Amino acid sequence: MKKYLKSHLLDFIIIGSLLILTLLSLIIIESVSSKKSVKAEIYLKGELVLTIDLDKESTEREIILNDDIKLMVKKGAIKVLENNCPTGFCISQGYSSSPARPIICAYHGLYIKLISRASDIDVVAG
Ligand SMILES: [Zn+2]
Structure with missing residues (x-):
């Protein structure tokens, strides 16, 4: 042994x-x-209309984008709250907090792109 x-x-x-x-x-x-921090860029028909630092959101709040579209944001996540598009797919997607899961509404030409901030890289390296 x-x-x-x-x-x-x-x-x-x-x-x-x-x-x-x-x-x-x-x-x-x-x-x-x-520790991932996320920023959301909101595009309407290819134009950047709004950038939100999702990390700085503390409570859920509503954002009225235009007459048709209402968004909801909370810390680190964003979703489509109201939207008169025929399929409603963008609403059923719910909250997204990952760059791998953008929110798209073809009907309104809405595209919500989620971006992990560059400071994440500093966290990894440091
Ligand atoms: Zn939609």
């Missing part, structure tokens, strides 16, 4: 440190993604 342990000690050390590294990287990824 002693001999077995001795010859496999290196294996245990390697496996152990790999496990620790994996855990550490998981923790780092977790903390970075929870």
Whole structure:
């Protein structure tokens, strides 16, 4: 048994440190993604009409974009609240907080682009 342990000690050390590294990287990824700050750029028919720093929102509030479209913002997220488009798909999308999930309403030419702020990169590097 002693001999077995001795010859496999290196294996245990390697496996152990790999496990620790994996855990550490998981923790780092977790903390970075929870600190993510998001900005929303709202385009109407290709024109940038409004930029909102979603990180600075503290409570839910309504934004009236025009006669047809009402948006709702809260910390880190945005959604379409009211919109008279025929499909209503943009409303059913609900809150989006990820650059991977833009909100699009083809009927009104509405495009809400979510952007992770550049300061995120500083967090990762620092
Ligand atoms: Zn729509």
